[in-house]
Each structure stands twice: as structure tokens, then as C-alpha cells.
Amino acid sequence: MSTIEHLIASALFLLLSAHMLSESAILTKSSKEGELHYTEQKAFSTVTSWVEEFVRAADMHTLRSGLSLTTPEAFLFKRSSTLLPAENSNTLTLLQIDPVYAYKVITHDTLSDTFHAFACPRYDADFRLSSEDEHFIGASSNCLLELQGKSYVHSGKSECRDFKLRPSPSDRCHKEALEDTRLLFPIKNHLTLYVSKNGDLRLVQYKLGNIVENQPLVSPIKRILFSLKEVDGIIIVSVDVTFPSGRSDSYTTSTSITKTSHYNLLFHPA
Numbered sequence: 001m002s003t004i005e006h007l008i009a010s011a012l013f014l015l016l017s018a019h020m021l022s023e024s025a026i027l028t029k030s031s032k033e034g035e036l037h038y039t040e041q042k043a044f045s046t047v048t049s050w051v052e053e054f055v056r057a058a059d060m061h062t063l064r065s066g067l068s069l070t071t072p073e074a075f076l077f078k079r080s081s082t083l084l085p086a087e088n089s090n091t092l093t094l095l096q097i098d099p100v101y102a103y104k105v106i107t108h109d110t111l112s113d114t115f116h117a118f119a120c121p122r123y124d125a126d127f128r129l130s131s132e133d134e135h136f137i138g139a140s141s142n143c144l145l146e147l148q149g150k151s152y153v154h155s156g157k158s159e160c161r162d163f164k165l166r167p168s169p170s171d172r173c174h175k176e177a178l179e180d181t182r183l184l185f186p187i188k189n190h191l192t193l194y195v196s197k198n199g200d201l202r203l204v205q206y207k208l209g210n211i212v213e214n215q216p217l218v219s220p221i222k223r224i225l226f227s228l229k230e231v232d233g234i235i236i237v238s239v240d241v242t243f244p245s246g247r248s249d250s251y252t253t254s255t256s257i258t259k260t261s262h263y264n265l266l267f268h269p270a
Helices: 003-065 175-180 262-267
Strands: 067-070 092-097 103-111 114-121 135-139 144-154 157-167 183-195 201-207 210-218 223-231 234-242 248-254
Touching: 003 092, 003 183, 003 201, 003 210, 003 234, 003 248, 103 157, 103 175, 114 144, 135 157, 183 223
Parallel strands: none
Antiparallel strands: 067 092, 092 183, 103 114, 103 183, 114 157, 135 144, 135 183, 144 157, 183 201, 201 210, 223 234, 234 248
16 A cells, blocks of 8 residues: 555544544433433423422312412521522412311400400311411401411310411511401411522421421422412412523413402301
């Protein structure tokens, strides 16, 4: 083989090797992109599944249990920076009550933003509120108000209690509604979905206004935004999810039945 032929052969070999390396790099990149897309799709599927669980709870319980579905701006966290909510994100919170265990306000007084009330069971005279129940929904003629505080057995009438409650910092109901509170309901379920700073979708469970469980569900998620609106009694929930790759996706669902009006809680039996 002549020198020229040898150089040509070497050049062709180098070109072929470079092409093969390029093809390999493209396949590797494509494989990684496919894997990332699958991971993000799996995370998004988990988000939508949990949103549906919250909405399904509204379908099953609203008409007979009462439900407040809100996006509070703040709630308690353990002292860990990685568990704090991701920036530019918000939360979806489920507050569930049972009207059978309502306390009817007999007398009350409001001092500053503290609600002092004497109240007795509305339906079940044998029902006894646990001393651990410190988280309530108050029903007024205007709205449902989230309240926290203490209650004590009323002297001389053991089935009734004296309440000392304050509005929750996350509640969006007008504070003037506090003075018009007519019924008090212990909160039976209090759950929140949010995304932490380290990119986990997390489920928070509360008890007595404090976090008792904060478990990761799926990752990675950079930002999540929930929005709620009500149309003719139907709750419409939308969620926008942004991933670390920059890709985003959105989902909208709604309750299939009309939610309970606070007027129904005030004026109609369960």
C-alpha cells in the first residue's frame, strides 16, 4: 500500500470512528432524555393521583360531612430547611368535618381576635368532645372559619363545653365572621400537599394544629401551583407542575357533585 493510500485509509478510519462515537453520544443522550421524561411523567402522574384523591374525598363526604378545600398561604413545619415549601409554590389543604358532631353556640363573646363561647352538642347529646380536639371549623352566616384553641367541660352541664378559640393564620375567611360563629365542628381530617425545597412532593398530616407526619411521595419537582374556583357549587381544582429540566405540565379536575353550602350546615339537619 502506498503512502497516499495509507493516509487515505487512516483518514477514513478516523472519520468512521468519529461517526461511531457521535452516534454513540447521540444514543446515550437520547437514552438519558427518555429516562428523564419517564421520571417526570411518573412524578406528574403521582401528583394528579393525589389531587384526585382530595377531590374524590369531596365527592364522597361533602354532602353529608362538610368539607373545606383551601390553599392556605402558611402552615407549620418542623425546623428543617429541606422540608420548607419550594419558592413560588403553594399548597393544597383538605379540612374535613362531620356535622353530626356539631356544637351549637349558646352564648359567646369576642375579645380582640379570640372567640369565647359556651356551646352544647347540636344533635348527639351523648357525644363528648375529646380534650385533645383543639382544631375546629366555625360556621357563620358568611362562611366557614378555621379556628384553633382550647375547650373545657362546662361546670354544671358536662355535655357542654366552654371554648376559647382564635382564627388560624392560614384562614382566608373574613375575620368579622368570627363574631357571627353559630356552630363549631371538630376537624376529623387535616391533610396538605406541597413541594419541598429539595424537590419532593410531600403529604402533611396535622393533629392539634401541629404536624404529626410529613412523608415524601415522589420527586423531582421544582415548582407546583394549585388553583381553586367554584362554579355553581362545583369545585374546580387545577395544578401546574414545573420540573428541574424546565418542562412543565398541567392538570384540571373537579368534584362531580355540588359541595355543601355553609347555609346547609346552619339550617338543615345532617
